[in-house]
Amino acid sequence: MAKTMFEKIWDNHVIHSEPGKPSIIYIDLQLVHEVTSPQAFEGLRLSGRKVRRPDLTFATMDHNVPTKDRFNITDPISKQQIDTLSKNCADFGVTLFDLDSIDQGVVHVMGPELGLTHPGKTIVCGDSHTSTHGAFGALAFGIGTSEVEHVLATQCLQQAKPKTLEVRINGKLKPGVTAKDLILGVIAKYGTDFATGYVIEYTGEAIRGLSMEERMTVCNMSIEAGARAGLIAPDQTTFDYLRGREYVPQDEAFEQAVAAWKQLTTDEGAVYDRVVDFDADSLIPQVTWGTSPGMGTDVTSRVPNPADFSTENERKAAEKAIEYMGLTPGTPMTDVTIDYVFIGSCTNGRIEDLRAAAAVAQGYKVSPNVTAIVVPGSGRVKIQAEKEGLDKIFIEAGFEWRDAGCSMCLAMNPDVLKPGQRCASTSNRNFEGRQGRDGRTHLVSPAMAAAAAIEGRFTDVRDWNFKVKQEA
Numbered sequence: 309m310a311k312t313m314f315e316k317i318w319d320n321h322v323i324h325s326e327p328g329k330p331s332i333i334y335i336d337l338q339l340v341h342e343v344t345s346p347q348a349f350e351g352l353r354l355s356g357r358k359v360r361r362p363d364l365t366f367a368t369m370d371h372n373v374p375t376k377d378r379f380n381i382t383d384p385i386s387k388q389q390i391d392t393l394s395k396n397c398a399d400f401g402v403t404l405f406d407l408d409s410i411d412q413g414v415v416h417v418m419g420p421e422l423g424l425t426h427p428g429k430t431i432v433c434g435d436s437h438t439s440t441h442g443a444f445g446a447l448a449f450g451i452g453t454s455e456v457e458h459v460l461a462t463q464c465l466q467q468a469k470p471k472t473l474e475v476r477i478n479g480k481l482k483p484g485v486t487a488k489d490l491i492l493g494v495i496a497k498y499g500t501d502f503a504t505g506y507v508i509e510y511t512g513e514a515i516r517g518l519s520m521e522e523r524m525t526v527c528n529m530s531i532e533a534g535a536r537a538g539l540i541a542p543d544q545t546t547f548d549y550l551r552g553r554e555y556v557p558q559d560e561a562f563e564q565a566v567a568a569w570k571q572l573t574t575d576e577g578a579v580y581d582r583v584v585d586f587d588a589d590s591l592i593p594q595v596t597w598g599t600s601p602g603m604g605t606d607v608t609s610r611v612p613n614p615a616d617f618s619t620e621n622e623r624k625a626a627e628k629a630i631e632y633m634g635l636t637p638g639t640p641m642t643d644v645t646i647d648y649v650f651i652g653s654c655t656n657g658r659i660e661d662l663r664a665a666a667a668v669a670q671g672y673k674v675s676p677n678v679t680a681i682v683v684p685g686s687g688r689v690k691i692q693a694e695k696e697g698l699d700k701i702f703i704e705a706g707f708e709w710r711d712a713g714c715s716m717c718l719a720m721n722p723d724v725l726k727p728g729q730r731c732a733s734t735s736n737r738n739f740e741g742r743q744g745r746d747g748r749t750h751l752v753s754p755a756m757a758a759a760a761a762i763e764g765r766f767t768d769v770r771d772w773n774f775k776v777k778q779e780a
């Protein structure tokens with residue numbers, strides 16, 4: 309019978325299933341960070357258990373790491389979480405990419421970069437954005453701390469089988485329109501729960517045209533659409549990205565792996581439980597105006613009027629969000645001024661993201677009213693960026709150049725907004741207080757964030773490209 313990619317990976321991993329009950333599936337890789345693992349390791353200790361497969365378990369610290377002066381952690385809770393992870397990894401024999409390792413970084417940047425993420429694997433982490441790894445055609449999803457413990461102890465997990473949803477992206481992205489705009493556009497169109505209970509497979513011409521890093525941006529935000537996971541079929545782009553990475557089979561073994569990975573793609577005639585379409589051709593740069601990733605619009609558009617929403621719930625939600633965000637309905641998005649810019653996170657903290665931001669910033673100055681920080685997703689991203697001179701471009705333009713970590717994506721470390729501050733952010737969540745109490749977050753692409761830093765307000769990066777050309 310014709311199968312979808314999800315069904316193939318699922319069937320390859322089911323150890324036990326009974327009708328009407330969740331299945332037990334095998335997990336090929338568990339990634340661990342300091343926030344959701346302490347109780348899991350403690351649970352093992354209390355029951356006298358070991359980590360069953362330390363060789364399939366890899367850890368790093370990211371959420372609590374200061375991006376300035378990383379070894380000087382003054383917050384007692386952050387310090388405790390980080391020290392606890394170090395001790396747990398030492399006690400249980402788990403490989404840790406510690407603060408002094410160049411591989412330390414946001415867990416979802418670190419995994420793919422090291423080649424730990426492969427097509428066809430099942431991957432879990434106590435973190436919702438584990439969906440990022442689906443860009444490689446891995447079934448990757450976030451789990452809770454008790455499940456982290458269960459996987460540490462058994463390398464297995466109980467899971468109800470999700471349904472399948474094809475998100476077909478037709479056409480091609482236009483210049484200045486990025487993978488971030490694409491996923492923001494999809495979520496703005498279909499809502500933050502349209503994929504609840506499903507694993508998304510992104511298909512279509514626009515997806516095939518994306519680089520691995522762009523695919524990761526798309527899959528990263530699957531969770532913001534409610535999905536259990538997001539998948540993209542592996543292809544030559546995937547294999548080229550993986551070849552030669554540290555934890556990937558080498559030489560002949562790699563070619564054999566590629567042959568197997570090619571079999572994973574959805575069969576002709578396989579049926580998804582649901583299909584939605586999206587048109588990439590007409591997409592333009594996006595910016596969110598509200599407090600959920602689905603409250604987004606075209607940068608050329610305006611802050612919406614709550615009265616224009618069709619249901620009472622939507623009207624109320626929009627009213628509340630607009631009030632929290634300190635906006636006025638009808639204001640053009642390009643009139644909204646900002647105080648802060650954050651370029652980084654597991655959504656947009658990779659080398660291509662930094663290149664895109666640097667290309668916009670080069671030769672310009674950050675607006676005097678704006679504080680702008682650039683935070684590489686990992687130590688390796690930082691080193692690569694410095695090799696290319698991107699750090700100099702950013703510093704010259706007035707951005708701060710930081711060390712790897714989650715940083716201002718969420719307020720668990722010293723990088724936080726002050727109450728009322730407004731931030732153009734390349735991260736994935738704009739919830740109330742996400743970047744600091746009463747902080748206001750607008751989600752955008754790296755190029756849009758860099759242009760906003762310079763203008764001091766949102767600006768259509770497509771005009772920016774035009775302006776830069778005119779001035780050249």
Ligand SMILES: CC(C)[C@H](C(=O)O)[C@@H](O)C(=O)O
Pocket residue numbers: 343344371434435436437450718
């Ligand atoms: C702290 C962690 C559990 C959380 C998550 O699960 O995603 C964080 O990474 C986030 O982005 O909100």
Ligand code: SF4
Pocket residue numbers: 370371414415435437653654655713714717718735736
């Ligand atoms: S960068 Fe943000 S979204 Fe990603 S793991 Fe860290 S806190 Fe979560």
